[in-house]
Amino acid sequence: MSTLAHVFEAAGIATVVLASTRSVAERMGPPRALYCEFPLGRPLGKPADAAFQHEVLSRAFALLDAPAGPVLDDHPVVIEADEVPMTCSLPPRFDPNLHPAVDEANGLRKAYDRTRQRRGITGVGRSIDADGVADALRILADIADGANWKGAGIPGKNTTALCHDIRTYYEEAAIELVDGPPPAGRAIEAWYFEETEAGRLVLAARQAIKDQEAPFPVWFYMVPGHR
């Protein structure tokens, strides 16, 4: 972002960056930056809170009044990401003949479909669509059980895309299943990796692929780095 601020300003357009990492903004010195210590992925801080978002914009645009720069200001509110799994009920076991993750994913399908219908779009689709989630989980279960990842049938051998699609399927379903204010940053991520069969399976498959000495990018980007 700071690189693009330099580029756009040099092209004659005034810029304001909502910076997410203060040390990077300090070292790169974009013309104007407002450091916002908000959950990564939420640069305006709070989803579904127009008043808060306007307050952030107001502080950012106020930097345009500075007579000279670089200017780096701090938003006074800090919003910590919450890594406590959100409370979200999971479907009960339905078909004991299926792998638990596959059974679980099937049970979440209606919630996923409701979210997709309401939003009109979905983030699932980099390597599979929603119909492919069950097969994808079966592939990961085979790998976790010892199958070689290269021959397991991962579409395009792209583990990052596959895991993105499975996780997004779950996250979009979860959005539909919780009431009240939007879950905190990373609360749904924590729920997925710590409380769902699919999240635990992805972690196990990742470890298996790593143990097979697959190249670093093949396994590392399957889940967030701190997991």
Place this chain on the structure above:
Amino acid sequence: MSGDANMRSVGDSLPVPEFETTAWVTPPPLSDATVAIVTSAALHRESDEGFTNVDTEYRLLPADARDLVLGHWSPNFDRTGVAIDLNVVYPIDRLEELAARGEIGAVAPRHASFAGNQPDDVATIRLDSGPRAAADLKADGVDVVLLTPV
């Protein structure tokens, strides 16, 4: 260490490109300015081509588009906020409200989206795709750009 603290600590030690000078533009009063958003969330219309994991190009987003999905490849940040409310990454409705109140002059007709996962030297967006995107927005009469990361 939490996920965000981990990523910010990675940022602390990340090599960054150096800029010998910092350009400075004095914009018109905000109430007269045309404002655009430039995001590194790799947002793209669902029906358009997505971003690859080494994508140094950009997509132009029409101001009325809301069918936007997040195409960023990193698993290391929250994705649920933008699924709940696009404006938490791309505050297009907030800009429309500011324009309706006369607090900004106008919302730009097109906005720009890059992928934040760039090669470390960021040479292409610095020397090629970035300047082209700036020229596109400049041609639309954009005075001010708000840059939003993920």
